[in-house]
Amino acid sequence: MRKMSCRKGCGACCIAPSLSSPIPGMPKGKPAGIRCAQLTEDNCCGVFGGPERPLVCNSYQATGEYCGTTREEAINLLNELELLTS
Secondary structure, three states, rough: OOOOOOOOOHHHHOOOEEEOEEEEOOOOOOOOOOOOOOOOOOOOOOOOOOOOOOOOHHHOOOHHHHHHHHHHHHHHHHHHHHHHHH
């Protein structure tokens, strides 16, 4: 997997996948396809770098395989991965 930097304002990883662990503002986790409560209007993480940022979010590593070359491609790839793993 080729690592890459996140695209500013993408937010695909904060929308497409489900998260089973509690996150700030979503104590029961986050369903797939629903925006994270911490995702700002401009699709940036509101708790990035903060101690309240969940471990699952800190451990996510952007890669070309998951993020593609555009935000739309990232949403599609992560939606597909969600379907394959649910």
